[in-house]
Amino acid sequence: MEDVLRSLGFLCLGSRLKRIGEQLQADTQRVLDRLDVRIQSSQYPLLAALDRLGPQPVGELARSLGIAQPGVTRSVSLLAELGLVEVSPSNDDQRRRIVSLTASGQHLIKAAKRDVWPRIENAVAELCVDLSGPLLDQLGVVEDRLAAVPLDRRAEKALA
């Protein structure tokens, strides 16, 4: 079975990066599911941004995360419904809406930092250990390693 994206090399690097990223996110989701946390893995960067930077307006979050503003608006609505973030108008500029973590959101972050993130970080670090050489080669090795042992299994093993 030829892996066409791999064969095409630089030409399809974008598709290939996306494919690996999606694989990693799906595996990460599986780790989170098993640990009884109810949100999607893709929401964590936003929560982490609020945790690192403190309350932020929507546009600022978009720039910090490197995604477009409507994506932030949507995620914020979702997380607000779950009670993890809250939105308040800015005092000095009524156009801005300042997003911040609720107590529940802070609690979730704290639990994630303690129980989940280290596990994921270790698993990904293990996935990337001893990589060297050109980018395409490293990506190939990462793909091979993921195919051999998916990230969620690596996270489990690290637990033991």
Added chain:
Amino acid sequence: MEDVLRSLGFLCLGSRLKRIGEQLQADTQRVLDRLDVRIQSSQYPLLAALDRLGPQPVGELARSLGIAQPGVTRSVSLLAELGLVEVSPSNDDQRRRIVSLTASGQHLIKAAKRDVWPRIENAVAELCVDLSGPLLDQLGVVEDRLAAVPLDRRAEKALA
């Protein structure tokens, strides 16, 4: 402006790979647009697979491309509407639907191979030249380079 994904390192590698991949695809799309080709950059891998491997059933294509089967079904429908691929039943197995390039599809691939792909490949190769060291570092450099000169501008320059 702190780049949160970058700061989080291994923890958000999946999101980060996806983000870079999407950036590359969007820039690639801009190169294609300028050259008056009407399909999305993300459809090229499927066409390239058919070109490399010859007519293939849907499931085989999915495996070759490393995506799920429904994604292939949708892309094939789209490309069939554009007249670039066609679908015919398999002789020996009525469940299979064999996808192949039409004359128009072959023509498009030929033109792309001649006019567009080398340009994109060169631009991406230039983007990745002289990279070394750990994966995260290389990704950081790629992001910096993309921010400084987007891929479509690199493709233009290569033309001149």
Added chain:
DNA sequence: CTTTGTTATATATCAAGTTATGGTCTTTGG
């Protein structure tokens, strides 16, 4: 003060991936 332009956010729509499920066709085991 009003008008005009800009900035911040929300909404709508599209794109392309995913999982889950169902309908045929094929294969296989009793």
Added chain:
DNA sequence: CCAAAGACCATAACTTGATATATAACAAAG
């Protein structure tokens, strides 16, 4: 030889990114 299991594909619903556009608030100029 037929019924159950499996394989292949299509469809539906969801996710999460994108762009385009509308609305509302601010800023500056006449």
